Amino acid sequence: MLNGMILxxxxxxxxxxxxxxxxxxxxxSTPKLIKIRPxxxxxxxxxxxxxxxxxxxxxGQRAKARDIVxxxxxxxxxxxxxxxxxxxLEIHTRGRYQGKLDDLLDSFRSTFHYLIDEILQCPHFGQxxxxxxxxxxxxxxxxxxxxxxxxxxx
Amino acid sequence: xxxxxxxxxxxxxxxxxxNEFRSxxxxxxELHLTSIIREIECKRGKIIEAHRIVLFxxxxxxxxxxxxxxxxxxxxxxxxxxDILKEFVFDINSSEKI
Numbered sequence: 001m002l003n004g005m006i007l008x009x010x011x012x013x014x015x016x017x018x019x020x021x022x023x024x025x026x027x028x029s030t031p032k033l034i035k036i037r038p039x040x041x042x043x044x045x046x047x048x049x050x051x052x053x054x055x056x057x058x059x060g061q062r063a064k065a066r067d068i069v070x071x072x073x074x075x076x077x078x079x080x081x082x083x084x085x086x087x088x089l090e091i092h093t094r095g096r097y098q099g100k101l102d103d104l105l106d107s108f109r110s111t112f113h114y115l116i117d118e119i120l121q122c123p124h125f126g127q128x129x130x131x132x133x134x135x136x137x138x139x140x141x142x143x144x145x146x147x148x149x150x151x152x153x154x
Numbered sequence: 155x156x157x158x159x160x161x162x163x164x165x166x167x168x169x170x171x172x173n174e175f176r177s178x179x180x181x182x183x184e185l186h187l188t189s190i191i192r193e194i195e196c197k198r199g200k201i202i203e204a205h206r207i208v209l210f211x212x213x214x215x216x217x218x219x220x221x222x223x224x225x226x227x228x229x230x231x232x233x234x235x236x237d238i239l240k241e242f243v244f245d246i247n248s249s250e251k252i
Contacts (some may be wrong), residue, residue: 064236071243078202087230110238120158132163134186140166147159
């Protein structure tokens with residue numbers, strides 16, 4: 001409004017063209033086939049994700065075990081003694097285990113497996129850091145054999 | 155070919171071990187540890203003091219006895235994991251005897 005006069009609203013230029021009034025053309029030709037793109041495949045399969053999670057877990061456990069061994073050395077601990085039944089193993093052998101060694105390996109606590117593995121890899125093992133298994137069991141040969149199969153790469 | 159596991163010392167209640175300590179009274183794992191310390195001293199030339207020893211055992215009696223003998227000891231149960239071991243080891247006061 002200007003000086004009391006109502007000004008006309010300027011027509012805006014249409015951004016879109018007017019729809020043609022032409023009738024649609026109907027053909028009898030076959031319709032175009034539209035290619036449907038397949039969904040992008042996942043780069044990792046569920047099995048692969050599980051393996052990555054497991055390997056991350058193992059790496060984390062090894063790191064913790066390494067920290068423990070490093071700390072033991074900082075604190076000048078020279079001897080680590082681990083009981084056998086219900087400590088190194090989850091079960092009690094009663095000192096008269098007659099089964100297969102491989103079956104006994106299933107009862108080896110993973111916590112101590114990681115710890116002992118790191119101790120064995122420590123350069124000071126056998127020099128300033130010693131490890132022993134102490135048990136009321138009489139089966140020292142069994143314990144020795146179990147350690148050999150539990151840590152074959154050492 | 156020697157394995158690193160050969161360097162892990164083992165003390166069990168074998169006939170030889172029981173004969174060695176025939177007249178002794180078994181006090182927790184102390185006789186086992188004493189025997190181990192003797193072997194390390196003889197064969198590896200290292201003297202190990204009592205407060206430089208850590209014992210992991212499920213039997214609370216062995217843990218209490220170990221602590222009376224100035225060792226560091228942790229009772230193990232089925233809930234044990236590396237975080238628990240880490241916390242225990244980090245809390246060890248290396249300068250003080252128990």
